Amino acid sequence: MLSKLIKKHQTAYATIVIWLIWYLIHLTMQTKVVPNPFDAISTFVRLLSGELLFHLGASTLRILISIIFSLLIGGTFGLFLGLNDRFDRFFGPILYLLYPIPKIAFLPVFMILFGLGNTSKIILITVIIMFQVLVTIRDSVKGLSRTMFLSVRSTGASKLQIYQHLILPAILPKALTALRLSVGTSISVLFFAENFATRYGIGYFIMDAWTRINYLEMYAGIIAISLLGLFIFKSIDLLEQWACNWASLEKGEQSSYFK
């Protein structure tokens, strides 16, 4: 009964649990650094009609543009390397050397090369998500079964039709998983990057509130950034349900085998 209710209202359930814990910490610690969650929320709601919405919008835009670019670039290169073993032999090792580097270390370089404004921040986030998408798509293309390729080819399908019926539907759920994994990281990195040379963005808003020792506003900013993440995750979920309902069938199968 309870688990059914939780399954139906996952986000509401998580929100209540976190508020409760937050409230308990607030009660026990009695410090200004952990304000009453209800005050924080009312501050959030009050600020949302004004400047907070502006900062939230700036951050959301930066993330969304980065997601689109990284899907385009990472997707194209991932497909290319996955389908062309000869090129992968040259690029694969290079990719593995670059992949684990924390890309945030290059923020100063990007800022010098591409300016202090939005461009350098968007490029930084794009590079982070792009690597994840690239490696995932390349591996999932390589993992496609030979018989599936041969079956589709034997029907006389053109190259374009093989992409349409076989390759793109096969990699879409994997690409969305890669996005889900990398978006979390990219939000943290965006937060960091927004502390440099900008006056817009949720990262700037939070750190600015902090330096002004306005903890209520700082928490309002934290609520905003968590909602930003939630919005992106839920959008990915919706996209997955809409385009890859077959994949969730397979997932369901696996968890029932485990029981």
Next chain:
Amino acid sequence: MIEINKLTVSYGSKDVLAATDLAIADHETIAVIGPSGCGKSTLLYSIAGLIKPTSGSIMINGKSLLEPRMETSVILQDYGLLPWKNVYQNVALPLSIRGVAKSVIEDKVNALLNALHIEEQINKFPVQLSGGQQQRVAIARALIAEPDLLLMDEPFSALDATVREEMQDLILNLHQEHKLSLVFVTHSIEEAVILGKRIIVMQPNPGQIKRIITNPHFGDVKFRNEFAFHKLCVHVRQEMEGI
């Protein structure tokens, strides 16, 4: 009519299939059997136009085979169904790839699903089907384009014995009904004897035809329980043991 002339397929310096000759008549069924590495799948894929020969040629109905033919259908070992398409979409694929009108596709798919008794699975995805049902979907997809040649690579190897016999009977019926030629690769001697008008025994290093056995009892429905069936099985087995 399929004419295979001095067909050679090599990977590197190794001949997977060496200078193979074979003629297959219209409406004939050919079983190809042999140990692994004998080139039986390579022979099948070559006839499908999926592998380019290193040398030699394949002529089908007087035309040289250079790419997959519209009139050839292929059923592969694990069926090659697309997990993201439901039964209807999987069966319709060969026609939608050819740009056939939606209403025509719909009629044909429904008729075929009814004939194969899988009409109730129409909206299900492959993962929701049993092995036998997946097999029927693969057969439906192969028949939808009304082929004159059906190629199968160990199509029944994942099925249990009863479903397997059911499928063999189904294929025999379809072969009679649709007047198509059938070439299939199998590991099972019994299956080769049931479904093959001629049984081709192949041997490896390099892959080539060792013997062609003609099956005088082909097409007899009760054949499975007769002495002649077992005699022929023993004959094929002896040929294979000699490799």
